Amino acid sequence: MNFGAQNSRAVLSAGAQALAAGTSSSVVPPTRDGDVPVFDPVIIHNVPGVTNTLPPWSNTIPGSISAILNSSGSFAGHSAVSGFLTCPQASYLKRIGVQRRMAPILDGVLAPLNPLEFGTLIHALLAVRVRWGFEKAHDVLDECLLSKPRLSSVDHLKAFHILKTYDNTFPLRAEPFQYLGVEVEVVACIGFLPSGAPMLRSARYDNLVLVPSISPGVGPSVFSLETKTASRSGGVGQYRSQFVTQVAIFNSSPLRLTYGPMVGVIPNIIVKTEVPRCERLAPHYVSVHESTIALAYLALPEIVHFPLMRDGSYPKFLHACWGKYSPCEFIGLCWENLLGDYEQVVKTPKSITQ
Ligand code: SF4
Secondary structure (H helix, E strand, O other): OOOOOOOOOOEEOHHHHHHHOOOOOOOOOOOOOOOOOOOOOOOOOOOOOOOOOOOOOOOOOOOOHHHHHOEOOOOOOHHHHHHHHHOHHHHHHHHOOEEEOOOOOEOOEOOOOOHHHHHHHHHHHHHHHHHHOHHHHHHHHHHHHHOOOEOOHHHHHHHHHHHHHHHHHOOHHHOOOEEEEEEEEEEEEEEEOOOOOEEEEEEEEEEEEEEOOOOOOOOOEEEEEEEEEEOOOOOOHHHHHHHHHHHHHHHHOOHHHHHOOEEEEEEEEEEOOOOOEEEEOOOEEOOHHHHHHHHHHHOHHHHOOOOOOOOOOOOOOHHHOOOOOOOOOOHHHHHHOOHHHEEEOOOEOOOEEO
8 A cells, every 4th residue: 555646546446436427336235224235345355365254352451651652543535545545755755654752751751632632542442441450550551650651640530530431331241243453454355456456345344343233124233432631512414424434444354254244333422521421322324325435435545646746745735735724743843843843763563352
């Protein structure tokens, strides 16, 4: 996978080609009113890198806040694609592990985490909770206070309240589904380039869950239980494009043949107010049409080409620099050339599955 300007135009597989052209493919079955629509794309097995089976549960427990914050995201998923289309230079810098140096440390204690970092901490704690239980998740949080650099006591207290509230709201023993995996990466092949190279796309699922029966006569169904940390309650409309790509990638992978199709995403919302609130919203069922446009969207980086500057970097996408809510994290590099404020770190993959 290389989201670079040198890539040649993609040739989609027979199914995906029809989908990209907006026509219905013969592999998509008709649905009747009241049916849960199930996308049925071509599944390509025998390509290296494609996830044929879920890996075993990992026994690796994150031992420090830096280990948690340095875990990598999905290598070719929704964020990678949307990031590339928003600003290819930011996408490239993220991919090679460039990041702003960690916040200034006072006596070995980190400055309060930004919302993205705090969300990463909560995701890691909840994954440990599913794998080893609440007590172990609590131990990991406490360990973040001891290892260097240390988590600030403000963030520790906030995370503790969230963890406790979450455990009281959704006790593991009362979950209405079976966990297939947490923090699990699934890779699917959605087509081939003219060179014959596969187009691999991935999704990182916070939780893959199997719901016994969503309606009478319907067997177990796979859902993505997707955790979002938010400042306030509200809708999840801004995450719809992520949701549809999650479903399209799972259903394009051989896992669909083992576990059945993924039919939707259950938003798992954690509101970070002083007294935290944890709520699960009604599932977002993904239609056949949404799935088809998701696959065509995921193929775009192989089709859209950006020219390179003389120094080998991408042009500066100024429309994306200052953002709607916060500036791009590479503002200091692109606008001020502050090389010393940034470092390159090796990210470690995270996956806990059964
Ligand atoms: S600062 Fe602007 S040009 Fe630079 S990486 Fe960020 S969005 Fe792209």
